[in-house]
Amino acid sequence: MTIQLPSEIVVERFLPTIRSMLAAELADRGFSQREIATRLGVSQAAVSQYLSGEQGGEERFVDDARTRATVERIADGFDAGTMDDYEALAELLELVWAFEDRGPICAIHEEEMPALAGMGCDLCVRGRDRAVQAERETLSNVRHAVRRLSNAPKVAAHVPNVGTNVAMALPEAEDETDVAAVPGRIHAMRGGLNVPSNPEFGASHHVATTLLAAADADPTVRGAVNLATSDHLLAAVPEGMEVVAFDAGYEDRRTRLDDRFADGVPRVAYHEGAFGIEPITYVFGTSAVDAVDRAIDLVDHAES
Structure with a gap:
């Protein structure tokens, strides 16, 4: 993988596409190749290539309605004499900014740099945001933890009927939206684990x-x-590893857990169930990966 800036995508894919589309629109309005070349800041030979279809451009830009609308607006403005180069540049910059923020440029950038996947171009558009970085690291940790859990052959036998989940909280988490987990939970299936989707916050x-x-x-x-x-x-x-039991009831569970953890958080907390509530054991860690590693160790010892 190579590091690529979004500006490279703008120069190498977006700009040639826009020039090709503008060349075609201006030609349809009666502009000569020399006039088009002057407007676009390219050679007449380049315009000839655009018009011959030799440089068709990036389909994701061509097919986007925003691109077509912008190109037609600029071409109409040039034709009517109501838009100058400065205004055309402003139109194109607005389109670039829109495409960099969860648009086609963002999508292409994620393909070229998989490390950006799922970030929605927050890094490019908003800069290095510590909160966004924490979210990314938390989601990544949960994904790694889920893979470890899925690859542990003995875990499936210890998955509750209601399913299991792997969770990790953001630093200073306040509510469930600050906790990343797998939507729909993870279920045992044919001796393995079925993971329905990637982790999300609030799941x-x-x-x-x-x-x-x-x-x-x-x-x-x-x-x-x-x-x-x-x-x-x-x-x-x-x-030597502390284990704490707590009441299974859902009513006021958070208050009761606060009381149980007042003197310190155990590495294992469990309840033995109640009417309509399956017995569940929770294994804690400094991260999702740490919690899963501890859980796998417990399962391995239980099965040995």
Whole structure:
């Protein structure tokens, strides 16, 4: 992978496409190739290539209605004498800015630089934003954690019927929208795990609630994963690792968790279920990956 600036995409793909489209529009309005070349700041030979179709341009720009509208507006302005070069430049810059913000330029940039995937060009448009960086790192951590969990062969047997989830909170998280997890939860299927989609913020309720209580009590705790409570799993908790039980009821659960974590956050917290509530064990870590690694260790010991 190479580092590529969005300006390179503008110069190498956007600008030739715009020039080709403008050349065609101006030719349709009776402009000569020399006049078109003067307007576009290119050679007459380049205009000839544009008009012959030798440089068709990037389809994502050509097919975008905003591109067509801008090109037609500029061509009409040049033809009527109501738009000068400065105004045409302003029109094109507005189009570039729109395309860099979750538009075609952004899409092409993400293809050229996979490290930008999912960022919506926030880096390019808004600069280095620490909050955005934290969100990106959190989502990346959850994705890695989910892959580790999916590749652990013994985990499926310990997934609750309601599904499991892997979650990680942002620093100083305040509510569920600050916690990244897998929408729809992860379910056991044919001896493996089915992960329905990539992690998103606000995708979890129960795991997020438990994690937020832990993070409030101890800010170093930012990751959690839930498994089905069983005697084998609890017996696999290493000696010296604190385990805390709590009531399974949903009513006032956050308040009760705050009370249980007041003297410190354990690495494992569980409940034994209730009417309509499946027994669940939560494993905490400093990150989603850390929590999943701890959970896999527990499962391996429980199965050995």
